Amino acid sequence: MTAEGSAGTEGAAGVAGAAGAEAAAGAARPGAAPRELQARFEELIAADERVEPRDWMPEAYRKTLVRQIAQHAHSEIIGMQPEGNWITRAPSLRRKAILLAKVQDEAGHGLYLYAAAETLGVDRADLLDALHTGRQKYSSIFNYPTLTWADIGAIGWLVDGAAIINQIPLQRCSYGPYARAMVRICKEESFHQRQGFELLHDLAHGTPEQHAMAQDALDRWWWPSLMMFGPPDAESAHSAQSMAWRIKRHSNDDLRQRFVDISAPQAEALGLTIPDPDLRWNEERGHYDFGEIDWSEFQEVLAGNGPCNRQRVAQRVRAHEDGEWVRQAALAYAAKQEAKLAAKPAANLSENPSETKEVVAA
Amino acid sequence: MSTGLPLWEVFIRSRRGLSHQHVGSVHASDAEMALRNARDLYTRRGEGVSIWVVPAAQVSASSPDEKEPFFDPAADKTYRHPTFYRIPEGVKNL
Ligand SMILES: [Fe+2]
Ligand SMILES: [Fe+2]
Numbered sequence: 501m502t503a504e505g506s507a508g509t510e511g512a513a514g515v516a517g518a519a520g521a522e523a524a525a526g527a528a529r530p531g532a533a534p535r536e537l538q539a540r541f542e543e544l545i546a547a548d549e550r551v552e553p554r555d556w557m558p559e560a561y562r563k564t565l566v567r568q569i570a571q572h573a574h575s576e577i578i579g580m581q582p583e584g585n586w587i588t589r590a591p592s593l594r595r596k597a598i599l600l601a602k603v604q605d606e607a608g609h610g611l612y613l614y615a616a617a618e619t620l621g622v623d624r625a626d627l628l629d630a631l632h633t634g635r636q637k638y639s640s641i642f643n644y645p646t647l648t649w650a651d652i653g654a655i656g657w658l659v660d661g662a663a664i665i666n667q668i669p670l671q672r673c674s675y676g677p678y679a680r681a682m683v684r685i686c687k688e689e690s691f692h693q694r695q696g697f698e699l700l701h702d703l704a705h706g707t708p709e710q711h712a713m714a715q716d717a718l719d720r721w722w723w724p725s726l727m728m729f730g731p732p733d734a735e736s737a738h739s740a741q742s743m744a745w746r747i748k749r750h751s752n753d754d755l756r757q758r759f760v761d762i763s764a765p766q767a768e769a770l771g772l773t774i775p776d777p778d779l780r781w782n783e784e785r786g787h788y789d790f791g792e793i794d795w796s797e798f799q800e801v802l803a804g805n806g807p808c809n810r811q812r813v814a815q816r817v818r819a820h821e822d823g824e825w826v827r828q829a830a831l832a833y834a835a836k837q838e839a840k841l842a843a844k845p846a847a848n849l850s851e852n853p854s855e856t857k858e859v860v861a862a
Numbered sequence: 863m864s865t866g867l868p869l870w871e872v873f874i875r876s877r878r879g880l881s882h883q884h885v886g887s888v889h890a891s892d893a894e895m896a897l898r899n900a901r902d903l904y905t906r907r908g909e910g911v912s913i914w915v916v917p918a919a920q921v922s923a924s925s926p927d928e929k930e931p932f933f934d935p936a937a938d939k940t941y942r943h944p945t946f947y948r949i950p951e952g953v954k955n956l
Binding site: 604 | 866867869886887888889890891892895902903906907923925
């Protein structure tokens with residue numbers, strides 16, 4: 501009962517839009533002053549409760565969430581491209597099936613996240629438009645090319661590995677629909693990371709050429725993976741406010757350190773060398789020390805000058821435009837079916853009394 | 863250039879004996895496509911035995927801001943709970 505009730509709330513908010521939701525909130529209690537609403541919002545955050553779609557929320561909180569969730573969703577679907585590049589060239593049927601399932605999961609992650617963003621009163625079509633026109637970004641890591649099959653292993657191990665470390669705390673994010681989407685995503689990520697590690701392990705323990713290919717992939721993906729956690733805390737523009745709102749729970753540098761601490765021994769198990777001469781265990785700190793990150797490269801890629809920025813967006817736009825006739829045709833078919841149903845005598849309608857559709861798996 | 867498909871809310875019965883629970887939403891032109899999309903999106907690992915899809919526009923919801931007046935009638939009727947009643951000590955199975 502409770503679950504379905506709250507679900508309904510979410511659905512309606514998705515439709516009514518944030519403007520509508522806020523208007524509704526204001527209208528429901530004309531006496532509720534903005535200060536009172538703000539106080540109630542802050543109470544929820546302080547009590548570590550979840551904010552749900554139809555709750556009143558500060559406009560800046562809503563905007564921050566839309567920006568972050570949309571960027572996250574865009575990263576998931578753009579992330580399909582570097583890996584999709586190798587589906588037709590996977591070296592075995594086993595690897596091909598795994599890669600297909602992995603890339604399909606990433607499409608799913610994008611869709612969970614667009615659905616979460618829509619509960620904030622934005623439209624998926626508008627978010628896609630913002631991606632296609634460069635008004636919204638996606639993770640810079642996907643602007644690097646996948647040059648060899650070993651890159652598929654490096655992406656699974658390092659890129660999905662870094663994503664997991666970023667995403668685990670987001671399961672407790674203060675915004676309910678985002679947190680719930682992250683729970684689903686995190687459940688699926690561990691397969692992604694393990695298949696990558698296994699792939700790389702096989703190569704690293706194969707022929708000398710295969711080992712060299714694995715090492716080359718690690719050499720190219722290591723530093724961009726560290727950049728996935730974002731700029732250093734001192735320069736991170738939105739971090740402090742996001743932490744106060746409990747959208748974010750750990751600083752960029754803390755998460756990056758965790759990633760290095762986890763990955764260093766894993767590289768040893770692979771028999772590969774992390775391309776950082778300064779990487780070493782620091783007994784005193786109980787952490788690995790590591791070298792300086794080249795942030796100018798990060799800024800360059802962010803500015804649109806990475807190896808694949810233009811190609812990624814162009815391919816996304818093409819896929820969207822190529823699908824336009826399918827969406828048009830589906831809508832035309834649905835309108836035709838509806839017209840047919842409306843023309844039928846009323847008695848026949850009783851067969852299908854409700855608009856709710858159900859399917860029962862065999 | 864872009865055609866938006868309508869939004870559908872998705873409910874899944876994860877296994878027999880449990881009720882359907884809201885899991886998220888999909889875009890689709892009609893109920894048939896919404897069911898297929900929901901299957902592909904929310905049950906890739908056997909998470910469900912039955913799916914409902916409902917046009918999001920058809921969902922009516924209570925507003926969280928009406929919380930107090932709307933749910934007020936339940937607040938002052940403590941006699942609806944078994945703990946309201948005094949039972950002499952030693953009485954069993956009650
Ligand atoms: Fe993902
Ligand atoms: Fe993944």
